[in-house]
Amino acid sequence: MTDDCENVLVAGCNTCVAVCLTGGEKEAEQLAQQLRIARRREGIRGKVDTVTVLRQCENEYLDAIAVQVEEADIVLSTACSIGPQGLVFRYPRKRVAPAMNTNMLGYVREHHVWTEYCAACGSCVIAATGGICPVARCAKTLLNGPCGGSRNGRCEISPEVPCVWQEIYDRLAALGDLDSLKRIIGPKKWNLSNSGGPRTMKKEGFEP
Amino acid sequence: MKAGSNLEQVLESGVFTVTAELGPPKAADPKVIIDKAGILKDHVDAVNITDNQTAIARMSSAAAARLCIEQGLEPVMQMTCRDRNRLAIQSDILGAAALGVRNLLCLTGDHQSLGNHPQTLGVFDLDSITLIRMVRDMRDGPVFQNGEEITGLAPQLFIGAAANPYADPFPYRALRLAKKVEAGIDFVQTQIVFNVGKFEEFMRQCRELGVSEHCRILAGVAPLKSAGMAKYMKNRVAGMDVPDEIVERMSGAGDAQDEGIQVCVDVIKKVREIEGVAGVHIMAVEWEAAVPEIVKRAGLRE
Ligand code: SF4
Ligand code: SF4
Numbered sequence: 172m173t174d175d176c177e178n179v180l181v182a183g184c185n186t187c188v189a190v191c192l193t194g195g196e197k198e199a200e201q202l203a204q205q206l207r208i209a210r211r212r213e214g215i216r217g218k219v220d221t222v223t224v225l226r227q228c229e230n231e232y233l234d235a236i237a238v239q240v241e242e243a244d245i246v247l248s249t250a251c252s253i254g255p256q257g258l259v260f261r262y263p264r265k266r267v268a269p270a271m272n273t274n275m276l277g278y279v280r281e282h283h284v285w286t287e288y289c290a291a292c293g294s295c296v297i298a299a300t301g302g303i304c305p306v307a308r309c310a311k312t313l314l315n316g317p318c319g320g321s322r323n324g325r326c327e328i329s330p331e332v333p334c335v336w337q338e339i340y341d342r343l344a345a346l347g348d349l350d351s352l353k354r355i356i357g358p359k360k361w362n363l364s365n366s367g368g369p370r371t372m373k374k375e376g377f378e379p
Numbered sequence: 380m381k382a383g384s385n386l387e388q389v390l391e392s393g394v395f396t397v398t399a400e401l402g403p404p405k406a407a408d409p410k411v412i413i414d415k416a417g418i419l420k421d422h423v424d425a426v427n428i429t430d431n432q433t434a435i436a437r438m439s440s441a442a443a444a445r446l447c448i449e450q451g452l453e454p455v456m457q458m459t460c461r462d463r464n465r466l467a468i469q470s471d472i473l474g475a476a477a478l479g480v481r482n483l484l485c486l487t488g489d490h491q492s493l494g495n496h497p498q499t500l501g502v503f504d505l506d507s508i509t510l511i512r513m514v515r516d517m518r519d520g521p522v523f524q525n526g527e528e529i530t531g532l533a534p535q536l537f538i539g540a541a542a543n544p545y546a547d548p549f550p551y552r553a554l555r556l557a558k559k560v561e562a563g564i565d566f567v568q569t570q571i572v573f574n575v576g577k578f579e580e581f582m583r584q585c586r587e588l589g590v591s592e593h594c595r596i597l598a599g600v601a602p603l604k605s606a607g608m609a610k611y612m613k614n615r616v617a618g619m620d621v622p623d624e625i626v627e628r629m630s631g632a633g634d635a636q637d638e639g640i641q642v643c644v645d646v647i648k649k650v651r652e653i654e655g656v657a658g659v660h661i662m663a664v665e666w667e668a669a670v671p672e673i674v675k676r677a678g679l680r681e
Contacts, residue, residue, distance in 0.1 A: 310490050311461070311501065315508040316555050318487050319543030319570060320617040327617040328490045340548045351552060355562060358465065358509040358524060 173245055177217030179206060180243035181270065182236070182258065184250030191285060194249030196223040196269050202249060202270060209368040217244075227254030232260045240265060276307070293363030299356055301342040306359075308335035313355040316340075327353055328340065381518070381565060382537040385453045386425040389658075390566060390595040395651060396658030398455060398568065398597060399423045399670050399678050401447065403438035413442050416450035420666045422674045423452075425482060427568070427660070430457040434494020441475040448479045449651035455539060456480045459488025464504035465513065466525050472517060475576040478619040484539040484568065485510040514538050515563025519629035536561055538645060542596075543570040544581035553584035559594075566595040570658040571612075573642075575649045582653050589636045591655030598650040601662040602669045603639035606630040640672055647677040 173179045182202040189195025210219065222239045224232040227250035229321045233240075240246055240258070245266040248255040252273040259267050277285035290307040296305050297316060306312050310328045317336030320327025324337040343349050361367065380387060389396045399419050404411040419426055425542065428447060430440040444454035457470060464598035472483065487507040491499050512525045514536060521533030540559045544552050556567060572578045578598065585591050603609045606629040609631055625642055631637030643661070651655050659679070663669045674680050 241643075311503045311506065313485055313487065313503070313506045314552060315506050317546065317548070317556060318507075319541065319546045320489070321547050322617055323547060328492045334547075337548055340551055349551075349554070352551065353558060353561075355508055355512065355558065358505050358513070361504060 173206065173210070173247070174213070174215060176244075176266070178243045179203075179217070179219045180239055180246045181206070181219065181221045181244050181277060182227065182240075182248045182250070182254065183221060183223030184225075184248070184254050185223050186226050188250055188271065190279075191277075192283075194251070194254075196221075199223055199249045201312065202247070227257050230257075230261060233257055234337035237262075290364070292359070292361075293367075294360050296356060296359075299351060301339045301348070301351075301355065303335060303339045305335055305339065312359075314359060316352055344345075382481045382535040384425070384537045385456065386482050387537040389424045395679065396595070396597060397423045397600055397674060398425050398427060398658065398660045400427045400429065400662045400664060400665070401443070401454075401667070402432055402438065402664060403443040405435065405437050405514050407438065408504065409446050411563055412438075412446040413450055415667045416447050418453045419498050419670055420450060420452045422660075422671045422680065423661070425453040425455050427484060429456045430459050430486070430488070431462055432457075432489075433496075434461065434489050434491045434496070437495060441478065441480065444475060444480050445478040448565070453482070454480060455482040455484050457484045457486060459486045460503050460505045460507065460510055461488030461491060461501055464502050466507070468510065469513070469517065469523060470534070472514065472534050476532075476536065480484075481535060481537060482539060483514055483536045484541065485514060485564070486541055510558055511538060511540060511562040511564055512519065519563075523658045526536060532554075537565050539566045540564045541570070542567050543618050544572075544578050545570055545574065546618045549577075549581075550584075553581060553588055553590065556585060556590050556594075557588045564594050566597065566657075568583070569599045570618055571601045571662055572601045572646055572650055573620050573625050575646060577620065578650065579653055582655050583632070586655050595657040596655055597610055597658040597660040598647075598653075598656050599660045599662055600643050600646050600673075601664075602636075602643040602666065602673060603629055604666060605635045605639070606632075608639075614619055636669075640669055640676065644676045647673070 181199045183196045183199025185195050198222045203219045205301045206219045212282045223235050226232050240262050246258055247268050247270040249270045252269050255267045274288045275287040278288040280286045287307050310326055321334040326332040342350045401415050428440045428444045431437055436528045440456050444456045447454040485507050491501045516522050517534055518536055521529040609626045609629040612619045647659050661670050
């Protein structure tokens with residue numbers, strides 16, 4: 172992808188992706204180093220630089236690296252996919268590519284293990300499900316209890332995957348609140364999710 | 380009468396009811412349905428037409444249901460939430476009702492990763508419970524899911540669901556069925572019963588919750604074909620509970636198919652004694668020919 176570019180800039184992002192050990196300063200530097208070696212082996216001329224900002228999801232941080240961006244023929248962003256799109260927005264003439272595949276909003280359940288916890292569905296139900304999300308964590312986004320495939324706390328899709336409805340059941344049982352499982356939830360308003368089209372949020376009273 | 384289907388009439392009359400299963404082919408050939416319907420027709424009260432069962436693409440259940448009606452066999456059309464959103468489900472319900480379908484079984488559906496198109500998008504706009512509520516409202520409102528009135532003929536459907544006494548968490552299973560009753564089901568077919576003891580306990584909980592008063596419960600049963608199938612179901616199939624003693628019976632049998640039929644007949648005789656069991660649902664997948672023999676040996680057509 173960068174073969175035809177003389178100057179490559181790897182742009183790191185030092186917040187979420189840094190704590191996920193995927194796209195912070197250190198990982199951006201590692202990627203740059205791998206690229207340098209590969210490019211040297213292929214006999215490609217030019218240089219690979221790095222720059223890392225605190226957050227690639229805000230204009231002011233992207234504006235601060237204008238000099239480095241202008242100098243590069245391509246910018247590889249190691250941020251979540253908001254980063255490369257922010258760069259495209261700020262630098263409309265620049266070639267930009269993602270260096271990461273963004274796959275979820277996760278929680279660090281154990282060290283080095285990230286688990287999907289939220290699908291940003293726009294109409295949060297977890298107040299009714301023991302504070303545990305069945306939209307992101309049930310393979311069928313079920314809102315009304317475990318399907319017939321739940322077995323020994325595992326999901327029907329794989330013994331590796333926990334059944335989140337077992338977790339919800341256990342928690343509500345421990346809280347003595349199994350009655351809340353009797354309530355019918357839904358049908359869900361999917362129009363509030365990405366299915367209703369891309370969403371924007373404005374915070375009143377914070378206009379510049 | 381809510382829908383006036385044959386299944387509803389038989390169940391309401393108090394006669395011990397028999398349903399079976401008919402899987403549509405992975406092809407466009409109507410003859411497969413016609414032949415299977417011919418085998419089952421005189422032995423059961425209605426037959427389930429599966430809907431892309433185990434997430435494998437097959438002839439549509441509505442079309443297969445119509446072919447069945449033409450053969451004089453009443454279909455129970457299955458409808459899952461996996462492949463259609465509420466728009467598609469409602470339109471298929473109107474279409475199926477127009478073609479004469481009078482029973483609908485509302486299911487969540489197996490996850491698409493278990494089938495033959497694992498890369499597809501799973502829809503799950505609704506789940507089985509919100510699907511049941513929607514179908515009931517289409518019949519009794521009559522309104523669409525959005526609350527808009529159905530001004531013409533409303534779909535007259537006898538509404539069913541599935542229940543699995545062998546899934547976890549066990550204490551929730553009867554509660555879940557109670558929730559389906561509240562959502563609007565008229566009947567339920569259970570997962571295949573091999574472990575009768577656990578099923579009895581499930582039925583006790585159902586009676587306690589008043590479930591068996593408000594909906595007719597058909598116990599799922601099935602003939603095993605071989606000892607290998609018994610072991611496979613025991614170890615590999617999600618949500619199945621095959622006790623060791625049945626695996627042993629199958630392993631020790633001279634004629635495995637005959638023994639499989641006998642095991643099934645024995646289960647039928649036991650579940651028939653349980654208070655609140657209104658009939659059986661015989662799941663002889665790709666072995667329709669076993670159904671007449673099971674019905675005969677179990678004395679279900681006297
Ligand atoms: S219900 Fe929606 S918003 Fe709430 S945690 Fe789940 S996906 Fe996120
Ligand atoms: S087994 Fe549990 S997590 Fe998996 S689809 Fe069923 S309810 Fe959802």
